[in-house]
Amino acid sequence: MKRFLSAALAAGAIAGATLSWAPARAEDTIKVGILHSLSGTMAISETTLKDAMLMLIDEQNKKGGVLGKKLEAVVVDPASNWPLFAEKARELISNQKVSVVFGCWTSVSRKSVLPVFKELNSVLFYPVQYEGEESERNVFYTGAAPNQQAIPAVDYLMKEESVQRWVLAGTDYVYPRTTNKILEAYLKDKGVAADDIMINYTPFGHSDWQTIVSDIKKFGSAGKKTAVVSTINGDANVPFYKELGNQGVKATDIPVVAFSVGEEELAGIDTKPLVGHLAAWNYFESVDDPANKDFIAKWQAFTKNPKRVTNDPMEAHYIGFNMWVKAAEKAGSVDADKVIDALPGTEQANLTGGVSKMLPNHHITKPVLIGEIREDGQFDVVEKTPDLVPGDAWSDFLPGSKDLEADWVGKKCGNFNVKTGKCGGQGT
Amino acid sequence: MPRLFRLFFPAFALLALACLSSVAPAFADPVDDALARFSADKFDETDKAIEGLVAAQAPTGAEIFEALGAGRLLFDPESKTILMKDAAGALKLARTGEAAPAELGAKPLKPVRLNNRVRRSVEAARGAFALQAPEPEKRVASARAVFKSRDASALPAIEAALAKEKDPSAKEALTQARAAIILVKPDAPEADRVAAADIVADVGDQDALAALNSLPANSPQAVQDAAKSGVAAIQRWLGVANAVQDLTYGISLGSVLLLAAIGLAITFGVMGVINMAHGEMVMIGAYATFLTQGFIRDNVPAMNGVSLLISIPVAFLVAGAVGVLIERTVIRFLYGRPLETLLATWGVSLILQQAVRTAFGPTNREVSTPDWLQGSISLLGVSLTWNRVAIVLFALSVFFALLLLLKRTSLGLQVRAVTQNRRMAGSMGIRTPWVDAMTFGLGSGVAGIAGVALSQIDNVSPNLGQSYIIDSFLVVVFGGVGNLWGTLVGALSIGVANKLLEPFAGAVLGKIILLIAIILFIQKKPRGLFALKGRFVDA
Numbered sequence: 001m002k003r004f005l006s007a008a009l010a011a012g013a014i015a016g017a018t019l020s021w022a023p024a025r026a027e028d029t030i031k032v033g034i035l036h037s038l039s040g041t042m043a044i045s046e047t048t049l050k051d052a053m054l055m056l057i058d059e060q061n062k063k064g065g066v067l068g069k070k071l072e073a074v075v076v077d078p079a080s081n082w083p084l085f086a087e088k089a090r091e092l093i094s095n096q097k098v099s100v101v102f103g104c105w106t107s108v109s110r111k112s113v114l115p116v117f118k119e120l121n122s123v124l125f126y127p128v129q130y131e132g133e134e135s136e137r138n139v140f141y142t143g144a145a146p147n148q149q150a151i152p153a154v155d156y157l158m159k160e161e162s163v164q165r166w167v168l169a170g171t172d173y174v175y176p177r178t179t180n181k182i183l184e185a186y187l188k189d190k191g192v193a194a195d196d197i198m199i200n201y202t203p204f205g206h207s208d209w210q211t212i213v214s215d216i217k218k219f220g221s222a223g224k225k226t227a228v229v230s231t232i233n234g235d236a237n238v239p240f241y242k243e244l245g246n247q248g249v250k251a252t253d254i255p256v257v258a259f260s261v262g263e264e265e266l267a268g269i270d271t272k273p274l275v276g277h278l279a280a281w282n283y284f285e286s287v288d289d290p291a292n293k294d295f296i297a298k299w300q301a302f303t304k305n306p307k308r309v310t311n312d313p314m315e316a317h318y319i320g321f322n323m324w325v326k327a328a329e330k331a332g333s334v335d336a337d338k339v340i341d342a343l344p345g346t347e348q349a350n351l352t353g354g355v356s357k358m359l360p361n362h363h364i365t366k367p368v369l370i371g372e373i374r375e376d377g378q379f380d381v382v383e384k385t386p387d388l389v390p391g392d393a394w395s396d397f398l399p400g401s402k403d404l405e406a407d408w409v410g411k412k413c414g415n416f417n418v419k420t421g422k423c424g425g426q427g428t
Numbered sequence: 429m430p431r432l433f434r435l436f437f438p439a440f441a442l443l444a445l446a447c448l449s450s451v452a453p454a455f456a457d458p459v460d461d462a463l464a465r466f467s468a469d470k471f472d473e474t475d476k477a478i479e480g481l482v483a484a485q486a487p488t489g490a491e492i493f494e495a496l497g498a499g500r501l502l503f504d505p506e507s508k509t510i511l512m513k514d515a516a517g518a519l520k521l522a523r524t525g526e527a528a529p530a531e532l533g534a535k536p537l538k539p540v541r542l543n544n545r546v547r548r549s550v551e552a553a554r555g556a557f558a559l560q561a562p563e564p565e566k567r568v569a570s571a572r573a574v575f576k577s578r579d580a581s582a583l584p585a586i587e588a589a590l591a592k593e594k595d596p597s598a599k600e601a602l603t604q605a606r607a608a609i610i611l612v613k614p615d616a617p618e619a620d621r622v623a624a625a626d627i628v629a630d631v632g633d634q635d636a637l638a639a640l641n642s643l644p645a646n647s648p649q650a651v652q653d654a655a656k657s658g659v660a661a662i663q664r665w666l667g668v669a670n671a672v673q674d675l676t677y678g679i680s681l682g683s684v685l686l687l688a689a690i691g692l693a694i695t696f697g698v699m700g701v702i703n704m705a706h707g708e709m710v711m712i713g714a715y716a717t718f719l720t721q722g723f724i725r726d727n728v729p730a731m732n733g734v735s736l737l738i739s740i741p742v743a744f745l746v747a748g749a750v751g752v753l754i755e756r757t758v759i760r761f762l763y764g765r766p767l768e769t770l771l772a773t774w775g776v777s778l779i780l781q782q783a784v785r786t787a788f789g790p791t792n793r794e795v796s797t798p799d800w801l802q803g804s805i806s807l808l809g810v811s812l813t814w815n816r817v818a819i820v821l822f823a824l825s826v827f828f829a830l831l832l833l834l835k836r837t838s839l840g841l842q843v844r845a846v847t848q849n850r851r852m853a854g855s856m857g858i859r860t861p862w863v864d865a866m867t868f869g870l871g872s873g874v875a876g877i878a879g880v881a882l883s884q885i886d887n888v889s890p891n892l893g894q895s896y897i898i899d900s901f902l903v904v905v906f907g908g909v910g911n912l913w914g915t916l917v918g919a920l921s922i923g924v925a926n927k928l929l930e931p932f933a934g935a936v937l938g939k940i941i942l943l944i945a946i947i948l949f950i951q952k953k954p955r956g957l958f959a960l961k962g963r964f965v966d967a
Contacts, residue, residue: 039782041891043790160471161544172936202935205895207886208684210677210816211930218666221634223641235895238792238887246804246813252548253576268792268887273802276544372543375499382471382543 029072030065030334032057033092035103035113035124040080041205044234045313046105048264049127050075052314053102055302056321066328074098082112089113093120099334100125100324102317107131107174114139121336125324127316129259129281131178135393135406135414138336140343141363142320143313144282145391146182150229152368153257153280154183156383157227158190161255165196165226167216172201176231179259183229185397196224206236209243217247220254228256237261241274251276251372263309266377274373282366283315283352284379292351309377315351322348323358344409354388361406361414363391458484463522466501466540467508474540478549482556482581488525490557495522497550502537511537552577556585559602564595571601575608576635578642583609604631608639611655614647621651629658633806637662673810674927680816682923683823686916688882688896689903690827691875693915695751697904698834698847699867701759702770705777706900707893708784709872712750713743713879714888715784718793733798736880743876750780751872755865763864777893785890795883815884822881830874831912843867847910906946908956917957922946 034053036046057071065071074096078085085104092098093116100123104110107130117124117138129144157163168183170176180199187197198219200212220226232240237260244256250273257278263285266274285296295318300306323346324339330346331338343358350356356364365388371379394401394415403419405411413423462480465473478496481489495501495512501522502511509532510522519528542550555573558566567589574582586606593599607627610616616624625643628636640655640662647655688710695703717739724735731738754776762769797815804813834840845853846863854860879892886892899922907918922942929938953959 038790039785041894043785044792044889044891047790200934203939205891206935207895208677208681208926210680210813211674211927212935214673214677214811215931217634221638221641223638223643235792235887235889235891239885242797242815242885243813246802246815247811248804251544252551255544264791268794268889270794270796276542276547278544380541380543382541 029070031072031098033098033101034075037080038077042080085109085112089116093122125320127313131175142316147392148389149280156370163227164224167198167228169200170231171233182395182397207239209240213243230258245273262311264311271377277373281312283312284371285310286378287352289353360409361393365390459486463510466510467503474546482553493554501540552579556582559589564598567598568601571605574605578608618648622654625654678924678927682920683820686919687823687878689900691871692900694871697910704774707897708777708780709747709875710879711893712747713876714883716743716746717880717883739880743880744873747876748869748873752869755868781890793888908958911958914958
């Protein structure tokens, strides 16, 4: 029995780890790696992206593939385990010989695969909003940098809601900490007193928000308009919003603007008490645009679920994948070096009516949208930047990175110091 | 409005005469004017429209604002007609409140959009209009809304309502609302403002604090002093209330821990099985709740309100059945081998998680909260949310029911007999394997019940159990393995300690301090708070 059990366990583990969707073993295919967790804590967010990639690859194959060859998706499961991300990346590049990888969600998983992509010289498309302070030759960042999400959101609250007091609440890890550092510097720049900023961190998966919500209420009763900027991640959001609703904190009293809450996250909450709370993204499913309508229809047909929602990181993969296809066709090859050189300058229509462009710093231009939660779990866009905002790898509001600039076209450097005129050195 | 009308009536009459033969007068009525702004589909214009309707005291104002607040105010982009849909779905003209002509209903109507700023204006406007509502509770609520918004334009309406108010509680609320406006009104007499500060301070809650704090810095000294002493008094009182509040939060967290751990107190505490799949039993209970709710919503919508109560036995049976299955297929071969049990149950937990993920998808499932569990009550400055109160009561009743079961029923007697001395119990004719299965099933079923409660405050996702397994073991070990009372005391003391630490140390550091304290405690008393004594301890 014991042997049977351990055998079953091992079989389960192996099956979970290397599920591979391999259609017809044709020799003449281009392999595309998909590195998203399908089990463990991050599966909640990343599984959707795996499906979105499969759909995009399927669509491209219907159009005839790339450079006359069919694309073949290679899916691996890094199981929300950061060191496993590096191992799986190595497996994709060395064993499976994929030409490009789309993957990662958390910053720590991205940091874990970076050395592998550098060593084996491959290409990674990273689709999630992140804290910035990074630009690597082998990585293309299709999610938002802080200046494409956090700062416009704060601007909106200052302008439209005349907010004067700020609660920066986040989960205790690198993305919220860096984003809050940038926001704190930015707010102080705008003349907000230190007393009017409250910073609060909670552990991953925090579920008891009573004290913090009542602290926020207390902080908000100082007679100045107060807002919460939330970088709370993942599962912790649901109990947070439930507690807000139960303690009667309404969006009209203390609005919460979130950077990690999208359509997918709201699908698990009763949104009636949350109406009016905000989110800042570069894409909302509710955007009225023909390309978006088309994308949603295809997605719902692909997943055979007429209620399946779309979200921002899916759009990032849509843009990134199409940029890669264009760059490969321009370069006439899927060779990593050629694609990396061809990508900057590539343009691709996004799903909100603009045309995004890959910049020399490997970030892209995106519109910034502010949405208010509606009763049906979708967002009502209340503000959209008139132009696309170029992603800035190094924040202008942090002392260490103010003088840094990323340029992989002219200077061939991810952290060029404008002051010293030399490549290299964060915090110099 | 009537007075205005009387004033202007002669003028109207003259004009009407003058224009009798020509085109209709190009006179815009202020209500029409305001309504027209809604169709501009811009937040600024909507805001002005609300202002205009309040200023003109539009007769249909109360209805319009109610529709607007609920997103039921619509406009026809072509004819710019503003319509409202009532709660039953019937279309009415916003101008007159009459039923809308049928052809308008067939057009593609657009809702007037809201953002937070507009929503605030709507609330203040509704407050101003509802001051005349026939029900005293509504008048109190609207006075409270004005107290919060301190909107100076509502002052005349407040004073008019105050003049004819008979109901004492509504009168008090109106006086307070009036004081909140006067306090921050720069052109009010100084003495009035000082008096207002005292009235506001007597309200004594956080809204009052906000009102006193919002006093502009250029106000007269006397007013500022009065406000300052008011703030100090409120803060003194809130300080006491906060301590009580932290305590209630601690008890509430403790009861969540108790619920999560109580099943484990049986499978681990009583039976000695290191059950790493305990969290997954909680998760299965939560999913059973989700399925039950969905089933009731689709088939017997009349029972929606009590679907959560129906989920309790369902979750117990489902999780209990899974527990019995696990015991029969895995654990019974591993009694007395703790390491293997740990590994095997951990494997089971992974399998269950991935099975649920495959069956239901990785995303959260929505379990709705019945109306009677939403919102909060405020007692002397301490606010308690209903769902937390319910969980405290629920946890305690589960605890005592379980205690009763173990102490007063024959199953309980057999369970205790088997765990104290298996061989002797067996020779007395007790079917020990059957008792093992039932005990494990009972522990798992109780974990399932915890899932019903946790579905109200946490995510219903495949990871639900993971976040409670460590805490559950902590509670059981700290309280003393094998003792239900220990679990109760352990859970509550960990909960209260956590919540008392959190305001000072923050959530992250607070948890670390608590863990270190427990490690030190276990060093000193390895058997926990309530250690079992006797021969069978090491059996």
